[in-house]
Amino acid sequence: MDIEDSSIKGGDCLHPNLEEVSNPLQDSELKDPGLKAGVSPNLMKIGMVCYPSLGGSGVVATELGKHLAAQGHEVHFITYEVPFRLNLEDPNIFFHEVEINRYDLFKYPDYALPLAVKIACVAEECKLDILHVHYAIPHATSALLAKQILHYRKKPAVVTTLHGTDITLVGKDPSYYQVVKLSIEQSDGITAVSQSLKNQTVETFHLKKTIEVIYNFIVPQNQLMGKKTLRKLFAKDDEKLLIHSSNFRNIKRPEDVLSIFMLVRKRLPCKLLFLGSGEGIAGLRQMVSHNQLEKEVFFLGKSREVALYLCSADLFLLPSSQESFGLAALEAMSYGLPVVASDVGGIPEVVEHGKTGWLAPCGDVEKMASYAIKTLSDQKLYREMSKNAQQHSAEKFCVSKILREYVAFYEKILREGR
Numbered sequence: 001m002d003i004e005d006s007s008i009k010g011g012d013c014l015h016p017n018l019e020e021v022s023n024p025l026q027d028s029e030l031k032d033p034g035l036k037a038g039v040s041p042n043l044m045k046i047g048m049v050c051y052p053s054l055g056g057s058g059v060v061a062t063e064l065g066k067h068l069a070a071q072g073h074e075v076h077f078i079t080y081e082v083p084f085r086l087n088l089e090d091p092n093i094f095f096h097e098v099e100i101n102r103y104d105l106f107k108y109p110d111y112a113l114p115l116a117v118k119i120a121c122v123a124e125e126c127k128l129d130i131l132h133v134h135y136a137i138p139h140a141t142s143a144l145l146a147k148q149i150l151h152y153r154k155k156p157a158v159v160t161t162l163h164g165t166d167i168t169l170v171g172k173d174p175s176y177y178q179v180v181k182l183s184i185e186q187s188d189g190i191t192a193v194s195q196s197l198k199n200q201t202v203e204t205f206h207l208k209k210t211i212e213v214i215y216n217f218i219v220p221q222n223q224l225m226g227k228k229t230l231r232k233l234f235a236k237d238d239e240k241l242l243i244h245s246s247n248f249r250n251i252k253r254p255e256d257v258l259s260i261f262m263l264v265r266k267r268l269p270c271k272l273l274f275l276g277s278g279e280g281i282a283g284l285r286q287m288v289s290h291n292q293l294e295k296e297v298f299f300l301g302k303s304r305e306v307a308l309y310l311c312s313a314d315l316f317l318l319p320s321s322q323e324s325f326g327l328a329a330l331e332a333m334s335y336g337l338p339v340v341a342s343d344v345g346g347i348p349e350v351v352e353h354g355k356t357g358w359l360a361p362c363g364d365v366e367k368m369a370s371y372a373i374k375t376l377s378d379q380k381l382y383r384e385m386s387k388n389a390q391q392h393s394a395e396k397f398c399v400s401k402i403l404r405e406y407v408a409f410y411e412k413i414l415r416e417g418r
């Protein structure tokens with residue numbers, strides 16, 4: 001198909017009136033002055049491809065897109081549903097739905113191919129400068145196919161952000177390895193969310209291309225800071241509230257969370273909140289009932305009000321066996337929760353041992369419990385760590401800083417492509 005005299009039907013822009021968009025920074029509710037200071041003089045048209053549901057990579061992509069749009073860049077989300085934190089009424093935000101063909105012959109519906117076609121359509125019709133794909137599988141592969149459809153034109157330049165299991169778990173799997181390697185290598189720019197993930201990617205795929213480390217960020221809801229609204233539902237005044245949120249896959253080691261809690265409760269009155277859902281929940285419920293902890297451990301399921309629960313809790317637990325970054329820990333820190341975590345992957349780049357939380361070898365629940373007890377039973381230490389956690393998350397992972405890094409990276413990639 002010749003795209004120049006295109007027979008491709010364009011993406012269905014749900015927010016098409018570009019001319020009417022007012023100055024988004026004046027209108028913006030974004031309070032960080034650094035966001036204005038960092039605005040690039042070259043406004044770009046950026047396609048953003050991500051998983052729109054509750055995963056951390058989707059959250060990062062959505063927040064990045066929202067903040068880029070608030071700076072005046074035009075941001076086009078291309079995915080199968082509206083990302084859950086996205087407001088289509090916001091200026092400069094567009095949404096292009098990827099429709100999946102559920103043809104009877106297909107035992108498994110395919111997403112990668114319609115995504116590739118949609119990317120090509122949107123790139124063509126909206127004249128994208130950059131296509132930023134989050135999570136390599138299948139997004140980087142669809143981007144590569146789209147580039148071929150577009151005859152390898154210079155624009156859009158493809159930036160792939162690696163998030164974690166797209167490398168360390170699924171990407172490594174022989175059924176994906178070759179295609180992931182090819183798709184990453186063919187990207188115009190590659191970023192990883194931590195130094196640890198960068199190292200693992202280079203090692204796993206023997207990559208010669210440079211990978212830029214750009215950390216994740218979190219935008220806490222300042223109005224919730226210090227609000228313990230939900231606390232009374234779960235804990236009495238003299239009880240501590242521990243919390244864990246994840247997708248409860250094996251690598252999150254939710255059973256370790258429970259074991260840590262069981263050790264802590266021998267020394268301190270406390271309760272535990274489990275936020276999220278996933279395959280590990282059923283086994284965990286069994287463990288809870290086996291230990292008769294139904295009145296002390298609460299399963300809250302998936303919630304969009306994660307921040308409200310975090311604000312109401314005292315300590316966050318993340319004993320994962322793999323974690324390229326640990327966005328959940330960063331989010332907890334941003335609300336002043338010290339974190340007790342395993343020292344794997346990118347976690348040590350997020351949680352500073354002895355300052356904003358504690359790190360222990362994966363599986364060492366005794367050590368993790370002893371850190372939790374130490375922090376929760378010493379008010380002075382707790383206050384200091386809580387303050388450090390909030391400050392550290394706001395400084396090292398500040399949205400305006402990370403935004404500048406991404407914009408500078410886009411510009412560099414575009415310059416190199418010229």
Ligand code: GMT
Pocket residue numbers: 051054055056057058060135163164165166193216251322323324325326327328
């Ligand atoms: O692979 C996953 O667990 C899902 C993925 C996601 O989409 O949330 O998580 C990864 O990306 C997050 C955002 O960059 C990181 O904070 C998580 O640490 C990472 N998960 C793993 O590495 C296990």
